[in-house]
Structure formats: C-alpha cells, structure tokens
Amino acid sequence: MKRTGAQILCESLVKEGVEVIFGFPGGAVLSLYDTLPQYPQLRHILVRHEQGAAHAADGYARATGKVGVCMATSGPGATNLVTGIANAYLDSSSVVAITGQVARPFIGKDAFQEVDITGITLPITKYNYLVRDAASLAKVVREAFCLSRTGRPGPVLIDIPRDVQMEQAEFNYPRKVEIPGYKPTLEGHPAQIKKAARLINEAQHPVILAGRGVIISGAYAELKYLAEAAQIPVLTTLLGVSCFPEGHPLSYGMVGMHGMAYANIALHNAGLVIAIGMRFDDRVTGRIDSFAPQARIIHIDIDPAEIGKNVSVDVPIVGDVKLVLKKLNKLIISTERTEWIGQVEDWRKEHPSLEIRDSASLLPQYVISKIYEATKGEATIVTGVGQNQMWAAQHYCYDKPNTLISSGGLGTMGFGLPAAMGAKVGRPDSPVWLIDGDGSFQMTIQELATIVQDNIAVKIAILNNGFLGMVRQWQELFYQKRYVATPISCPDFVKIAEGYCLPGLRVKHRGEVVPAIKQAVEHEGPFLIDFMVEPEENVYPMVPPGATLVEAIEAPKKKVEAISDSAKLPVSNI
Amino acid sequence: MATAKHTLVALVEDKPGVLNRMASLFRRRGFNIESIAVGHSELPHLSRMTIVVNGTTAMVEQVRKQVDKLVDVVKVSDITGSDKVARELALIKVKANSATRTEIIEIADIFRANIVDVASDSVTVEVTGDEDKINSLYNLLSGFGIKEMAKTGRIAMTRGSLVRSRSRHGRGKG
Numbered sequence: 001m002k003r004t005g006a007q008i009l010c011e012s013l014v015k016e017g018v019e020v021i022f023g024f025p026g027g028a029v030l031s032l033y034d035t036l037p038q039y040p041q042l043r044h045i046l047v048r049h050e051q052g053a054a055h056a057a058d059g060y061a062r063a064t065g066k067v068g069v070c071m072a073t074s075g076p077g078a079t080n081l082v083t084g085i086a087n088a089y090l091d092s093s094s095v096v097a098i099t100g101q102v103a104r105p106f107i108g109k110d111a112f113q114e115v116d117i118t119g120i121t122l123p124i125t126k127y128n129y130l131v132r133d134a135a136s137l138a139k140v141v142r143e144a145f146c147l148s149r150t151g152r153p154g155p156v157l158i159d160i161p162r163d164v165q166m167e168q169a170e171f172n173y174p175r176k177v178e179i180p181g182y183k184p185t186l187e188g189h190p191a192q193i194k195k196a197a198r199l200i201n202e203a204q205h206p207v208i209l210a211g212r213g214v215i216i217s218g219a220y221a222e223l224k225y226l227a228e229a230a231q232i233p234v235l236t237t238l239l240g241v242s243c244f245p246e247g248h249p250l251s252y253g254m255v256g257m258h259g260m261a262y263a264n265i266a267l268h269n270a271g272l273v274i275a276i277g278m279r280f281d282d283r284v285t286g287r288i289d290s291f292a293p294q295a296r297i298i299h300i301d302i303d304p305a306e307i308g309k310n311v312s313v314d315v316p317i318v319g320d321v322k323l324v325l326k327k328l329n330k331l332i333i334s335t336e337r338t339e340w341i342g343q344v345e346d347w348r349k350e351h352p353s354l355e356i357r358d359s360a361s362l363l364p365q366y367v368i369s370k371i372y373e374a375t376k377g378e379a380t381i382v383t384g385v386g387q388n389q390m391w392a393a394q395h396y397c398y399d400k401p402n403t404l405i406s407s408g409g410l411g412t413m414g415f416g417l418p419a420a421m422g423a424k425v426g427r428p429d430s431p432v433w434l435i436d437g438d439g440s441f442q443m444t445i446q447e448l449a450t451i452v453q454d455n456i457a458v459k460i461a462i463l464n465n466g467f468l469g470m471v472r473q474w475q476e477l478f479y480q481k482r483y484v485a486t487p488i489s490c491p492d493f494v495k496i497a498e499g500y501c502l503p504g505l506r507v508k509h510r511g512e513v514v515p516a517i518k519q520a521v522e523h524e525g526p527f528l529i530d531f532m533v534e535p536e537e538n539v540y541p542m543v544p545p546g547a548t549l550v551e552a553i554e555a556p557k558k559k560v561e562a563i564s565d566s567a568k569l570p571v572s573n574i
Numbered sequence: 575m576a577t578a579k580h581t582l583v584a585l586v587e588d589k590p591g592v593l594n595r596m597a598s599l600f601r602r603r604g605f606n607i608e609s610i611a612v613g614h615s616e617l618p619h620l621s622r623m624t625i626v627v628n629g630t631t632a633m634v635e636q637v638r639k640q641v642d643k644l645v646d647v648v649k650v651s652d653i654t655g656s657d658k659v660a661r662e663l664a665l666i667k668v669k670a671n672s673a674t675r676t677e678i679i680e681i682a683d684i685f686r687a688n689i690v691d692v693a694s695d696s697v698t699v700e701v702t703g704d705e706d707k708i709n710s711l712y713n714l715l716s717g718f719g720i721k722e723m724a725k726t727g728r729i730a731m732t733r734g735s736l737v738r739s740r741s742r743h744g745r746g747k748g
Contacts, residue, residue: 122595123602127645147645181587181648305639308632 005134012141026073028100054084059422075113090409126154151184188319197331213277222325384416384440414443609727669719
C-alpha cells in the first residue's frame with residue numbers, strides 16, 4: 001500500500017520508538033501536522049518558540065538516553081532551531097530535528113520562508129539530509145536515528161520539502177543501516193588496553209578524569225570498579241558530574257574553571273591522568289601548556305578525532321567507554337594507594353571549596369544546598385548558564401547517575417527551562433528541578449506556557465540577583481567593576497507565574513527557603529520560586545582565564561578587589 | 575614545528591554536497607587547502623578526492639581524523655610519505671609571434687608538453703607532471719609573457735603495492 005511522505009515519516013518515527021515530538025507548526029509542515037492525529041502513539045508537545053523545541057528534545061535525550069525529536073517549519077522555524085542544534089552538537093546529544101522545506105520546484109528561488117537549513121547546519125550536525133523524494137524518506141529516517149544515537153551521539157537534521165510530504169510511495173522500513181563511511185570503533189585495541197593497564201598498575205599518583213562519555217555509555221559500574229579496585233581519585237568535568245556518586249569517598253568533584261580547588265590541585269600534580277569520555281575542553285584544562293605537567297595521559301574516547309586534539313596523549317584508546325573499561329578492569333591489580341589518597345585528602349582539607357560563608361543575606365549556594373536536602377539528592381537538576389549553573393554543579397551532591405543536565409560546550413543561556421521540560425517528559429516519575437538565573441530564564445521564559453498547557457511538573461528555582469551574574473563577576477574581577485550592560489531589570493516573576501497560571505513564591509530571607517521548597521515539592525504540578533539572592537555573590541573557586549589550574553582564586557573571607565587589568569590577561573579563550 | 579605539504583587521498587560517496595562538506599570542514603577547523611581535485615573512482619557511487627594541505631604533521635593528522643569523521647568519507651589516507659604518483663595538469667597560453675613561436679615549441683617539447691592551440695599572437699601549451707615540472711616550465715615560458723594560465727589540483731595515488739608483487743614471487747602470506 002502506498003503512503004504519503006508524511007505518513008512514511010510518522011510510520012518511521014513509530015518504528016524508531018519515538019514517543020514524543022517537541023514542535024511548532026507552520027506552512028511547510030502542514031501535511032505532517034495533518035497526519036499526526038493518525039498516529040496517537042506520537043505525542044506532540046507544542047512549544048512557544050522553536051529554540052525551546054530543540055532544547056527540550058536535547059533535555060529529553062539526555063534524561064532518557066533515547067533520541068529526542070523536534071520539528072519546525074521551513075525558514076524562521078528552521079533557523080530558530082539552530083542554537084538548540086548547536087547545543088546538542090557540542091554536548092554530543094542525540095537529537096533528530098525535522099524541518100519542513102519549500103516544495104522542490106521552489107528550492108533555490110528564495111521562495112517564501114525558504115532557507116538553506118542543510119547548508120546552515122552543516123557544521124553543527126553530525127549529518128543532515130535534504131530529502132529528494134518520498135521513496136527515500138524511510139531510509140533517511142532509519143539512518144538519521146542510527147547516526148544520532150550511535151558512536152559519538154549528535155544531532156541529525158532531516159529537511160523535507162512540502163511536496164515530498166504529500167508524495168506517495170511504498171513504505172518499506174529498512175532493517176539494516178549501511179553507511180559505508182560510518183563504522184564507529186567500539187572495542188578498544190587490546191594492545192592499547194594492555195598498555196593502559198600497565199601504566200595504571202605502575203602509577204604512583206593517578207587520577208581519573210571522567211566526562212559525559214561515561215554517562216552516554218552507561219559505564220557507571222565499570223568506572224566505579226576501576227576507581228575502587230585501583231584506589232584512584234575520581235574527578236569529573238562539568239558534563240561528567242553524576243557519572244560517579246559524589247558521596248563516594250573517592251569522589252573529588254568537578255575540575256576546571258569553577259572546579260574544586262583540591263580537584264584541580266590533584267589533577268595538576270597527578271602522575272597519570274586516565275581521561276575517560278571527555279575532550280580536554282579549555283574550561284577543563286586551564287592554561288593548556290601547563291596542564292598536568294608531570295602526567296602521562298591515557299585517553300579513552302569513542303571519537304578518534306578527539307585524541308591528540310588539545311593535549312598529546314601517551315596511550316590513546318578509541319572505543320566505547322563501557323566496553324573499554326570492562327576489558328581494562330580485568331587487567332587491573334587491586335592496589336592500596338594510602339599515601340596518594342592521603343595527600344589528595346589533605347588538599348581537600350586545606351582547600352575547602354564548598355564552604356558556604358556565614359551571611360545574613362540569602363546566598364544562592366545556601367538555596368541549592370536546601371534544594372538538595374529537600375529532594376534527598378533524588379532530583380534531576382537542570383540548569384541555565386552562568387553563575388546559577390556553576391553553583392548548581394557545585395552545591396548539589398549528585399549521588400545518582402545522570403542527574404545533572406546542563407549546557408556545557410555551547411553555554412547556551414535559555415537552555416534551562418525547555419531542557420527541564422524535556423527532561424521531565426522523559427522522567428515523569430522523578431522530580432526535575434530547574435536552577436536558573438534571572439537573565440538566563442528570561443531568554444526562554446515563554447516555555448512556561450508549554451509546561452502549564454501540558455502539565456509538565458518542573459520545579460523552577462530562579463536565583464535572582466538582578467545581574468547577568470557571571471559576566472558581572474568577570475567585570476568585577478577583570479574589568480575594574482565596570483558593570484556595563486550587566487544590571488538587568490526583571491519582571492515580577494511571581495506575577496509572571498500567575499499570568500501563566502502556575503503557582504509562584506518569592507523568597508527574600510533565609511528562613512523562608514526551606515518552607516518554600518517544601519511547598520514546591522508537595523505541589524503536584526509545575527511551581528516557581530523566585531529567590532532574591534545576594535546580588536554580587538561570586539562563584540569560587542575560579543581559575544582565571546589563561547591561568548593554570550592551581551592558580552585558582554578561592555573564596556575570600558571578604559570580597560576581593562579587581563585582580564588585574566583585562567589587557568594584561570594572557571591570550572586565552574575567554 | 576616545520577610545516578610541509580601533505581597529500582591526502584579520500585574515497586567519498588558520490589552524493590550532492592560532499593565537496594561542500596569537505597570544504598566547509600577545512601574552513602571551519604581553520605585548515606588551509608592548497609588544492610583539491612575530485613572525480614569518479616573505479617568504484618561505482620564513489621569518488622576519489624585528492625587534497626593538498628600545508629601544515630605540521632600533527633595538524634595534518636588532525637585534519638585526516640576530522641575528514642575521516644565525515645559520514646560521507648569511506649576512507650582517507652595521508653600518502654605523503656608513501657611511494658606515489660602525483661600529477662597536475664596546466665594549460666598555459668603564452669604570447670608568441672613568428673620569431674618566438676619555434677622556441678616556445680622547443681621548450682614545450684623538452685618538457686614533453688603538448689601544443690594544443692596556436693594563434694597569431696599566442697601558443698597554448700598543455701603540460702602534465704608534478705608541481706616542480708610545471709613550475710619550471712612556467713618560469714621558462716614567463717620570459718615570453720604569459721597571457722593566461724589554468725591549473726588543476728594535484729591528483730595522486732600510491733604506486734603498485736609491494737605486497738602483491740612479493741606474493742607473486744612466492745614470498746607472500748604464511
């Protein structure tokens with residue numbers, strides 16, 4: 001039986017196990033939307049801006065490990081997805097974006113709402129397709145999902161001209177995918193694994209530096225085994241947070257620009273760095289030429305192009321983290337490293353990085369620690385970008401796997417609310433908290449309407465300091481407190497909540513924090529709390545741009561004066 | 575670290591947009607293409623691309639890995655160090671008159687180049703060879719005045735495999 005292109009797309013999505021599509025209709029996807037009701041298994045969630053659809057699909061993908069799907073019309077619908085697609089690309093998130101395109105005879109004619117979205121997304125997708133006929137659509141969808149979720153995951157875009165959506169073709173869903181140029185290496189090379197094991201067994205001062213690859217690969221147990229058997233301190237990147245229980249005695253938290261001072265010191269002084277599923281981002285390494293100067297480096301990653309890109313590596317192992325660790329673990333000799341662990345413990349004691357200073361005012365770190373207590377560490381935390389994100393990464397204790405969802409590589413303000421929405425749709429039975437800043441939150445605030453319409457019970461904690469806080473912090477420290485364009489006026493978020501028909505509370509004093517959080521937890525649907533926090537609180541520790549990891553500014557007893565002129569800062573990626 | 579010209583040969587799917595993906599990758603990663611040449615290969619649906627890129631060995635290795643990551647690229651190798659045949663083709667239109675024409679033709683002969691067009695005021699020479707040969711001919715002809723030149727990118731392949739010729743002599747596998 002012949003079907004239309006739109007039906008073929010829906011049939012294919014059903015075959016791929018898709019349950020939800022975040023989307024926004026328009027002229028070039030009308031046929032798709034008209035067909036959707038024939039497939040009640042495909043739940044459509046109407047966002048208020050396409051960027052929200054892409055972030056929601058991303059949040060959903062990270063929370064579930066499945067592919068997140070978003071859909072938009074041609075032209076502005078497609079370009080509005082771009083930020084979300086780039087975000088998914090940099091954080092290796094499995095997203096399939098479906099866009100409508102003008103009818104084939106109009107392509108290239110600057111037709112109404114025509115944009116070359118495959119051209120635009122070329123450098124920010126793992127792959128993309130302009131579908132030329134309905135007969136090839138099933139194969140395209142099959143390939144797209146396979147590419148998106150396997151190997152190093154990433155976003156794939158499918159652009160479907162509106163006449164292809166209406167064209168009739170036979171529906172045959174291909175059982176196998178054959179892409180001659182695509183064969184991810186999953187099994188690590190045995191000789192390399194042996195070499196790595198030898199280095200680990202001989203190492204005096206090893207650390208594990210774990211990233212999001214551990215989460216994507218689901219290698220929690222393998223990582224834990226390695227750390228425990230060989231007694232190696234575990235450090236994580238921002239996106240690696242929650243790949244290893246933070247309450248574990250061998251967990252030394254996050255490294256990098258706002259990492260724990262002791263974690264950075266341990267990394268800097270390590271004799272062996274076992275980097276697992278991470279890519280030596282500049283926010284992680286600090287000044288690259290003095291990164292872990294004495295260390296030999298083992299780098300396990302599924303993407304061969306990441307090996308040797310930023311730092312030179314002694315033992316590269318290309319493969320799936322879980323499969324590689326399974327093999328590696330068999331060769332690990334159980335060791336006691338009392339001396340080294342003791343040393344790292346001493347650093348932890350000497351450089352307490354998580355102490356919340358005593359203050360009568362409402363501190364953002366305090367708010368987060370109370371959210372942690374109220375949710376007993378069971379919640380999935382989604383963040384905006386900026387200070388809120390760093391405090392959320394630092395002050396919530398992530399004991400359960402894959403419980404922090406944050407925009408790492410792209411640092412997309414506005415990621416929070418839609419991503420939290422996607423995460424909650426993916427994890428309906430577990431609490432999802434959005435910790436956001438007043439600036440970041442306002443970038444995608446319109447999605448409040450979506451969470452209300454679809455009753456997506458996201459709990460929202462706004463850390464409202466009246467500034468674009470992270471930029472202000474840089475201005476304070478490196479631009480002599482010239483606060484240019486960072487003071488930000490905010491609407492009354494409680495009234496905004498009321499306007500969108502969800503309950504909201506304002507919290508100004510410490511004493512109100514716990515009862516407010518309790519109320520949010522006990523409320524069934526979405527809930528917003530506007531925490532009026534200390535306006536000029538800084539995120540510490542902080543490794544200044546261009547500095548080595550051990551040159552962190554740690555939380556001062558009182559506020560520090562500007563430390564240097566920005567012109568004197570070494571060249572780095574600031 | 576010293577930079578040098580590297581020759582990469584890629585087998586790619588013969589699909590619309592592949593050249594664009596390749597060029598986009600080079601631009602995006604900040605790699606400089608000296609030349610790129612594409613055409614059909616001996617395999618159906620696959621094209622062979624020869625890319626010449628200038629850089630340090632480490633940088634070119636990163637280029638190679640990034641190219642290899644492109645879904646449409648089936649295989650890519652850096653054949654710089656291998657025993658290979660590499661050719662470029664140039665068409666050079668040289669100013670000529672009755673007094674200089676013979677000399678130009680003689681120079682072309684020495685280079686085993688062909689005269690493909692003769693007009694009252696010019697001679698067009700077609701030359702095939704490696705970069706050095708073409709440059710030498712160009713330098714010699716520039717004395718007469720060059721009106722126009724067009725050049726292809728380099729195409730290259732490794733020479734016949736040694737393994738195969740060994741096995742023919744009974745020294746192969748085993």
